[in-house]
Amino acid sequence: xxxxxPLLTIDATTRLCAVYGHPVKHSASPAMHNAALxxxxxxxxxxxxxxxxxxxxxxxxxxxxxxFLGLNLTVPHKLLAVEMVDVLDESARTWGAVxxxxxxxxxxHGEWRPLGLLxxxxxxxxxxxxxxxxxxxxxxxxxxxxRIHPAQARVLLLGAGGAGRTAAxxxxxxxxxxxxxxxxxxxxxxxLAREIAQLFPTVNVHVGYPDSPVELILNATSLGLKPAxxxxxxxxxxxxxxxxxxxxxxxxxxxxPLLRAALDAGRRAxxxxxxxxxxxxxxxxxxxxxxxxxxVMRAALEKNIYGN
Numbered sequence: 001x002x003x004x005x006p007l008l009t010i011d012a013t014t015r016l017c018a019v020y021g022h023p024v025k026h027s028a029s030p031a032m033h034n035a036a037l038x039x040x041x042x043x044x045x046x047x048x049x050x051x052x053x054x055x056x057x058x059x060x061x062x063x064x065x066x067x068f069l070g071l072n073l074t075v076p077h078k079l080l081a082v083e084m085v086d087v088l089d090e091s092a093r094t095w096g097a098v099x100x101x102x103x104x105x106x107x108x109h110g111e112w113r114p115l116g117l118l119x120x121x122x123x124x125x126x127x128x129x130x131x132x133x134x135x136x137x138x139x140x141x142x143x144x145x146x147r148i149h150p151a152q153a154r155v156l157l158l159g160a161g162g163a164g165r166t167a168a169x170x171x172x173x174x175x176x177x178x179x180x181x182x183x184x185x186x187x188x189x190x191x192l193a194r195e196i197a198q199l200f201p202t203v204n205v206h207v208g209y210p211d212s213p214v215e216l217i218l219n220a221t222s223l224g225l226k227p228a229x230x231x232x233x234x235x236x237x238x239x240x241x242x243x244x245x246x247x248x249x250x251x252x253x254x255x256x257p258l259l260r261a262a263l264d265a266g267r268r269a270x271x272x273x274x275x276x277x278x279x280x281x282x283x284x285x286x287x288x289x290x291x292x293x294x295x296v297m298r299a300a301l302e303k304n305i306y307g308n
């Protein structure tokens with residue numbers, strides 16, 4: 001009878017990746033990524049750090065100085081980081097937010113390459129390269145979980161922060177018919193609506209709640225992370241029964257009050273596990289330069305979030 005599986009060895013050659021958040025203790029990213037790193041046979045580890053927004057620039061610089069391979073950024077850092085990295089990938093410029101940072105160094109030919117593909121002590125000049133892997137992940141997850149595609153969809157989007165802005169722009173780029181933007185600070189939603197109207201003039205973009213049914217309610221706020229949080233949806237202005245489906249980017253708790261209300265009303269509903277999976281897989285591929293073991297990552301997430 002075999003004994004318990006030995007703990008993975010950490011030694012002086014172990015290399016690091018991390019997620020920064022405020023809060024961050026809810027994050028399932030370490031479980032997902034460390035399972036993937038073990039499957040790939042990489043002597044890397046993935047950690048989670050609580051970083052206050054005031055300290056984000058210093059925290060990114062610290063990871064760069066310590067030769068971290070990469071970072072993920074969660075609430076509320078995605079918009080802030082746009083001004084804090086050395087170079088922006090086209091994805092980050094297009095969607096206006098950074099959720100993944102890859103640290104890079106010049107190789108023997110003077111070309112910038114991921115630190116993960118270079119010897120740990122070979123580089124002297126290092127830069128931070130910001131990417132966005134959220135945008136495509138949300139579209140893929142909503143399609144897989146709810147069978148809703150952006151094209152011609154009518155969507156009520158809750159939240160205009162980093163994740164909300166990325167989702168709104170990606171949905172608009174995907175050909176959404178109507179977008180309604182609701183945000184605690186209405187001026188922020190109005191600013192995003194103007195940007196969408198300019199970039200995607202065929203999309204009907206509105207600020208505030210719809211006066212007609214929608215295919216999808218998409219929650220991109222952090223309301224629901226804490227047990228005492230109010231619902232992000234003002235049901236006095238828009239009942240959940242007026243939507244065909246609800247997607248909540250929050251994955252812990254696995255069932256937020258918004259999702260419970262949707263299920264109780266007989267609506268299709270899904271949490272953010274799929275989005276987390278696909279943005280994480282894309283981030284790992286940026287760092288490691290090889291395909292991510294998506295099935296392994298999904299299984300680790302399901303075990304971490306659902307306990308099975």
